[in-house]
Amino acid sequence: MNWKITAAAVGAALLASTSLASAEGELQIYNWGNYTSPEMIKKFETENNVKVTITDYDSNDTALAKIRQGGHGFDMVVPSQNYIPIWIQEGLLLESRPDEMANFKNVKEDLKNPEFDPGRHYTVPWAMGTVGIVVNTDVYKGPINTWGIIFDTPAELKGKVNVVPEMTDVIDAAVLYNGGKKCTGDLEILKKVRDTLVKAKPDWVAMEYGTIQKMGSGDFAASSDWNGSAMRQRLANPAIHYAYPKEGFVMWSDNIAILKDAKNVDNAKLFLNFMMDPENAGMNSAFHRYANGIAGSEAFMPADMKGAMEIEVPEELKSIAVPSQTCAPEVQELYTKIWTELQK
Template identity: 60%
Template sequence: MISKTKIAATAVTLALLSGPALADGELNIYNWGNYTSPELIKKFEEEFKVKVTVTDYDSNDTALAKIKAGGHGFDIVVPSGNYIPIFIQEGLLLETKPNEMPNFKNVDPQWVDVDFDKGRNYTVPWQWGTTGLTVNRKVYQGDINSWSILFDTPAELKGKVNVVPEMNDVIGAGLVYLGFSPLCNGNKEELKQVRDLLLKAKPDWISMDYGNVEKYAKEDLMAGLNWNGASLRARLQNDKIEYGYPKEGVPVWMDNVAVLADAKNVDNAKAFQNFIMDPANAAMISDFAQYANGITGSAQFMKDPAFGKAPEIVLPEGQKTYILPACPPEVTEIYTAIWTELTK
């Protein structure tokens, strides 16, 4: 537990960085569903005497649309790296200078000078991971390391496949499966092939749901495109579950905590950014959602010492990976048209 002296020192430092004193005891966080540690929130509330409200979303596009519409009342949002430049360009984020906060020294060097926020002027790491395949081995014993699980679904899995509703992950998987670049590919002919691939595959899927941990654990779902931490959480409840790394390539992503330009509780939001860069607090984030967090020194505070060696966390040697960038509007327009047709 952080001492009262350290709390006071942190509050003073943040006040110097941000100007006014802490706001009216509230903080409104807009984050992915089932992704925020209640233990972390309770600790922040008690230390800073702030009432925190967490509201869920299921995709980057949902979050972006809600924030752009205004009138949302949120202070913090947690977009993936490829959406951060969009939020910045749209004027939706406040430049809070996390790189000047006391706990910034704990950020893993590989996550400091990131392409989506050079030097970290807007964001701090939340969690990072991969997008691959969750498969129940009781039903399917074949190769799970290929996107063919989705796009040429084996007979044993037809009607039992779920796809998380994240546009860039799904379209990217289709592109690499067909041998095309997933990096903001604007080639209309290649994207037409991806569109046809997705529409042909969809009848073999049962759902496109975000909240799937319990459904995999209870075997309502048997396979699907999923994030590694969600797959790990399901495996901890059902040992028949395995995470596959498609040989065609998997995306590596990072979700990041940013303060909104129209936040009402700016100082509390900045305090939260600094708070989660403390290794003990970052460990709480990973303990709950089962993703790596990007903060050095957090491993020693993790409840499960085996977490860092889990197959869902450790990339296989030689695994093909890619990092999705923010796409230009003309590419996003084509992706969105494909996505709209797929999800209608």
């Protein structure tokens, strides 16, 4: 953003005392890898004369730890909805009031007042999806709609299964597989979860995020995964299929926010408003292949996303979908203990 100084006599001193001095020309976004449309970013840069830099992270915990340390230099971040209350409670996000911005009218009605950010005082929708399973059906011909692919791996897939190492996703899946409820504090269920994970791990080949590339290359034949990633895999190889586990699956959203210590606040606010425009949100979805929360964006998304089973949860499966939520601190601590043991 270019700013004109009209009062030359006081310009230098005034400019140095405001956020406008540090806002000019730059925007630093900290986001999940392979999740931001280069075309959409170029459009924002051209329209606003702002240079955008994207720095990748691989998990909610990585992003949160980095920002907690301070001195990071980022302006914006894209946490998942179950982590956003933590960011807000710890004072890491700026109350930027997206609800008062011009394009807020485009946010879908059922997303204007989410539990994780009441009234949308901090966040703007980025993407939304599900956690399920991808399988290369050239390798495995059996039923794939079960977390058993991951936790009781069929013989054909042993040594060929990957687990995307997002802690909450993995433990939630194991909880559902063992008949529990998300964010359970039931110690009996959590012991079963721990045992399930430890027993299953030797059958896995990896715990990595790079599923799009490695499912495509054949390094992995199955993986826990997110639906947009799964669609990108299927478009590259029709033998790769996504499944909603019959034991239940989590529905989630990621949302972009401004950091409390951002240096380029004005440009960050411009970007929040930009992302609530249907064309821009649709352009981003065309890249990452997830739905988003902006009404009218579908008109700007590829035709192959409309009705795609990865994008639209089948009606008959909606009853087993579990909304993502923030677990109680004591439950989160138990999850972390299980996760730490799994990493050994």
